[in-house]
Amino acid sequence: MTTINLKEKLSEYFGFESFMSGQEETIKTVLSGHDTLSVLPTGTGKSLCYQLAGYLMNGTTLIVSPLLSLIQDQVSQFNFRGNGVAIGLTSLLSYSEKKYVLKNINAYKFIYLSPEMLSQVEVTNALKSINVSLFVVDEAHCISTWGPDFRPDYLNLNNVIAELGEPLILALTATATPRIQDDIVAQLIMPNRSFNKIIRSVNRENIFLSTIKVNDEFEKNEQLLGLLNKLDGVGIIYFSSKKKANEISELINQHTKLKSEPYHADLTDTARYIVQQQFMMNQIDVICATSAFGMGINKKDIRYVIHYHMPANFESYVQEFGRAGRDGQQSIAIVFSQVNDLFLQRRLIDLTIPDADFIKLYFKKHAELVGLGEEKGKLLDYYYEKHDTVDQVQALFRQRKIEKEIGLQSMMAFIDSNQCRKQEILRHFGESKVVQHDKSCCSVVFTEKTLEVIGLEKRRNVTDEKRLIQSSETIMTKLFQKS
Amino acid sequence: MIEDYILQMFQEDPRRPNVVYSIIIGRNTVSNIYWGMRYNLLDYFGMDPQFSNMLFRENIVKLQKNKLLDENEVGVKLTSLGLERKKKLKKSLYQVKYPKLMNQYRLNEWSETLTLAIQVISELSFTNRHYYPIMTSELTKFNIKRWLSNNVKEKLVSQVHSELELFIKELDTNAELIFMNKLIGHQLNGLTNKQLAIELTLSEIETDLIYRDTMNYFASWIEQQEQSVFKELVQLIRNKGIISESAQDTMKFINAGLSVNNIARKRQLKKSTINEHLLELAMFDDKFPYQLFLTSELVGILTKIIGGNIDQYSFQEIQEKIPEIDFFDYRLYQIYRSKNG
Incomplete structure (x- = not known):
């Protein structure tokens, strides 16, 4: 061939x-x-x-x-x-x-x-x-x-x-x-x-990487809204929780002229479809998504990806910011970092990984508990049905927890390091390539001037049209072409 | 806002929250249906099969915190504050227009089926083959394909168009806006419930209820038309009736004069199953032949003991007074009294 x-x-x-x-x-x-x-x-x-x-x-x-x-x-x-x-x-x-x-x-x-x-x-x-x-x-x-x-x-x-x-x-x-x-x-x-x-290298030359450090959530929200008002084009904000994604999406709708929608597993199939299509057609400026939820529709002109919560590990960080700039145009990815990030991420690990006591109890009283354990329970059902022993499963999850903690630690180290962001990422993935660091590569601390330098300061509003169509006749002409 | 609708499902007499929840999601057991009847909530049976139990529980707790609901060992009831609120809500909150239709159709399937059908026809009218169909179950996709092949494609566009036009004349403003703006097609992405709620300054649950109401009404409207291009689709999402097929079979044997024991033997079912069928039939069939199963003597004794409030004694308490009575007799009597005062 x-x-x-x-x-x-x-x-x-x-x-x-x-x-x-x-x-x-x-x-x-x-x-x-x-x-x-x-x-x-x-x-x-x-x-x-x-x-x-x-x-x-x-x-x-x-x-x-x-x-x-x-x-x-x-x-x-x-x-x-x-x-x-x-x-x-x-x-x-x-x-x-x-x-x-x-x-x-x-x-x-x-x-x-x-x-x-x-x-x-x-x-x-x-x-x-x-x-x-x-x-x-x-x-x-x-x-x-x-x-x-x-x-x-x-x-x-x-x-x-x-x-x-x-x-x-x-x-x-x-x-x-x-x-x-x-x-x-x-x-x-x-x-x-x-x-x-x-x-192929994980390096994405057209995406500028940076971090914004904040003391508390109030400051984070203020900074986020300010940033969104200055950024050009459309983007995605990633969250560790569905609830937060809903909340901030609401905040954006109330306090900016941007149109925002949450996007996560709680949406019905149809709602997901609608939000994806609206995003594709530039009827939504910013999607508030959870990281656990993949977004398959390939929108090429996403200009920014923001992590509202620190990513849980390098792998998800790289995958998620990689959704920006698929058209090869200059884009930006910013991670918000807050003092209690580590605490929040550890809590998430605790929430998703069952501990030894829970495993023991769940296996002992499986008939009573099945269906009640939510996410953790579903995970354990799998092993229960495979007839694994309590010891095996406990050991497995102990190991999982250690791996997650390691991922978290290296992410924290990355946030705190003052080296070139891209070089650090390549180092993590074992690439020997040397990044040619310049002003459109990355910065350890985000400054507003960056947007000007890389040409991403706001130029126009993406969405403006009113969404509700009052006239059924108009809807009919959009739906059906008369032969 | 959800809590307002949940509040409306309670009264001054205590109700068991588990039962109320089972009614909302339509968990089809004889006991749930019985209590649905006693609570006068049967019209809402199965109104939201996907409703989450956790959300329901959270809202009950919230209502209790706000002193609108109160819980005792029997169940949950309205406080006087709650009663006042319920009266106000009756005027201000959207009330389901067609409760009788709530469990006639499988609404989620219907919504998915209709949306896909319109999308396909819309794209067909623009002769476009490259589009993302909405995500539906494989069964719905299959049904739509079959529907397309059973109809003359050239005619479908104008048929669907004119039927929609005819139907929306029946709707009030909000129902029309919600119904139409949720449609998806060639130049139309549709709106989510949340977006519609914001645009119309309604709550999400009200928007959803108006949509459900309208979709149910559309299905029954289609069934009433002499001819409708959607008839075939509505057939597919229609519930076969509240009375289960098996209970209907039992009724045929009863009508033919067979005893419960004989039916059980003939159908190779347990006697208790046949009894469950009879209770189900009694609840839904107004012509149920109580005289075949309840002697007037027993009815007399029970009425004497129980008096006006038929919910006041548990079965155990009745059994202490009439040791030979079994649960079937007692429950059937309760149904009889519910219906005949």
Whole structure:
């Protein structure tokens, strides 16, 4: 398969004229029959790699992806192209829908799965009946117990791949230190096979990085509102809690001329759809999102990403600010840092990771407690059903807590360091590249002058139109074109 | 604002919050339905199947803190302050217009189905194939595909258009604004409940209730039309009736003259299941033949003991007085008295 051929196919299937860095190499190695690990920074179109490769290969492409919302978004991208050959095999399907899909499994060219689906015998049996030619592990860093996003279900993937007749493997992630890269390969590799690695720098030259230190939340909100009034274009603010995201979104609507909407797991599917579309069409200036919630719609002209709460680790920090400036234009990412950040993040860890006593109690009284333990309970249900012992599970979560704490510490160290931000990030991900620091690179402390220097001071309001349409007749003409 | 609606579900007599919650989400057990009837809340049965228990609990606590509700060992009741507030709310708060329709249709499915149908037709009219369909269940997607293939595509656009025009003539201003602005199509992203609430200076829950009311009304309006392009879709989201199919089968056997024991044997079900069916039937079927199951002698004795307030004795207390009575008899009697005074 020559370059020209691939470009033609790119244009045929996606309407793009050229590849982004790392895409073409990834597709080529896959098509030449090599297991591949690609570490490509956020915004470089990782999904296009397996989609184009999948179209060009015989058989079905399986994609394991950890987030339901990401799966939904990916499937709707297929729908957008008018090519209904993709399905999301997730817990969102009803019993009869799932049965229908499994019965007609050979009708789909691309099958997205959440990892827990692969531990269901009926699912793997159905998959064994078709020709799986490419097995894609999306967000592959979730397989590493060293990583902050470790997902226990990912450890089972190796067995599944073997069961499915060892199809070609493509592992994709945006962030992986060399240690995690090795771990991914070690976990996935099939006997007598090797992995090709395609690694691109996590560095994003067009995003200016900075930090604003504040003493308390009142000061933070004041500074945030001031900043938003001066920033050009549209952006995302990340939060550690849904409640805070709602609250600040409200604050922005009340105290600025900007239009803001919260975006997190509490929204209904339809509300999510509406907010995404409004954001795409520049009817919303700023989205207040939680970090746990992926945003699949690819808006290229996001000018700023602000972290209202300190990110929990480098991986999420880099992924999240990477949503800015996908069009290559100058953008900015700012982290708010507050004295009690560490406290808040530790509390979040405590809230999501069950402690030894809770695990013991939950396993002892599972029948009574099932369904009541919220997030922690759901997590424990998984291990309970796997018949793990209390000791095993306690040890596992002790380890998880340590890993999370390490992630947090290195993030704190980054915030407090006075070195070039970008160089620090590269150092964390084990890259040897030296950053050419200049005035559009980063600053340890944010000053307003920065916006002028990098050309991001406010020039125009993005949104102004009134949202409610009073006349039903107007709505009808927007809905239906008379023939 | 949610707390105002929750407050409205209580009275001066204590009610069990668990039961009230089960009614809101429509947890279909004979006991819940019985209490829904006793509380006079059956019209609201299943009005919001997704309503979170935690939110419900939080609001009960909040109402108690504000001295509007009070809790004793029997349940939760309105304080005099709460009663006053309830009277005021009745005038100021949006009251559901069509409570009888609240459990006739699976509203979330209906909303998703209609929104997708309109979106598809809108894009069809602009001959656009490249768009993001709203996120729905696979079943809804499948239903819409089938609906499209069952109709003449060329005619659908004008049919849908003119039917919508006809329907909105039936609506008042807010209902029309909410219904229309929630539609999604070629040049229209739609608005969320929250955005609508802000624009219309309503609360989110009021906006949602107006939307639910309007959607229910639309479904029943469609069913009443001689011809409607949406009829096929409404069929798919219609609840088959409050009485379960199994209970309906039991009724057929009763009408054919079979005894409870015989029905149980014939249907290979437990006798207690058949009894549950009978209680369900008694609650929903006004022509239920009580005389087949309650002797006038027992009715006389029970009425003498119980007097005016049929909720005042628990089953255990009655059993102490009439040892041979079983729960089925007592509950059926309560239903009979609820309906016949």
